[in-house]
Amino acid sequence: MRHCGYLGGAEAMELNWSRWFRCESSFGLLLVPDQPGIFALAEELVAPEDSNARRMLAVFEIDEAEDIARSLGRLFLPSNPWRSRLLEGRCYVRYAVVADAQERKALALMLKNWLVSQMDAASQIFDHSRPQQRFRPEEPMQLYRSVSEKTVAERAVDKVTGTNSY
Numbered sequence: 734m735r736h737c738g739y740l741g742g743a744e745a746m747e748l749n750w751s752r753w754f755r756c757e758s759s760f761g762l763l764l765v766p767d768q769p770g771i772f773a774l775a776e777e778l779v780a781p782e783d784s785n786a787r788r789m790l791a792v793f794e795i796d797e798a799e800d801i802a803r804s805l806g807r808l809f810l811p812s813n814p815w816r817s818r819l820l821e822g823r824c825y826v827r828y829a830v831v832a833d834a835q836e837r838k839a840l841a842l843m844l845k846n847w848l849v850s851q852m853d854a855a856s857q858i859f860d861h862s863r864p865q866q867r868f869r870p871e872e873p874m875q876l877y878r879s880v881s882e883k884t885v886a887e888r889a890v891d892k893v894t895g896t897n898s899y
Contacts, residue, residue: 751829757819762805765801766801768830769830770801771828771841775791776793776823778791797837
């Protein structure tokens with residue numbers, strides 16, 4: 734999730750993401766900044782077998798907020814649909830501060846589209862009847878100009894799924 738590709742302009746949009754940290758309660762979010770940005774929620778699929786192993790996380794939500802700390806804290810309100818999943822599962826969160834509102838919305842949209850495309854690619858393995866859905870931007874977006882601008886992970890996903898979306 735570190736590299737986001739291109740958005741209309743000539744420069745790459747790199748995000749300075751925080752580390753993944755456990756999202757057990759609103760008290761665990763006390764060190765999250767009161768700044769605008771983007772956050773991602775993920776659930777642990779496989780726990781590491783030893784101390785040197787890495788966790789396997791599946792991202793299930795990406796969103797942008799004027800105040801990251803406040804938005805993440807609201808996830809634990811009784812009326813929030815994510816509350817039970819966060820409390821019952823082994824969920825993690827990470828965030829990136831993005832001050833510019835237009836850039837933040839564009840990046841969040843790009844990441845949401847990426848998430849939907851990954852969900853669609855994975856679901857096609859098991860269910861060929863699910864139609865592909867995409868978030869609609871207010872203006873057209875250019876994701877990539879060439880294959881060389883994709884990350885290694887993105888190229889690997891394209892190879893496995895047989896797609897070359899650029």
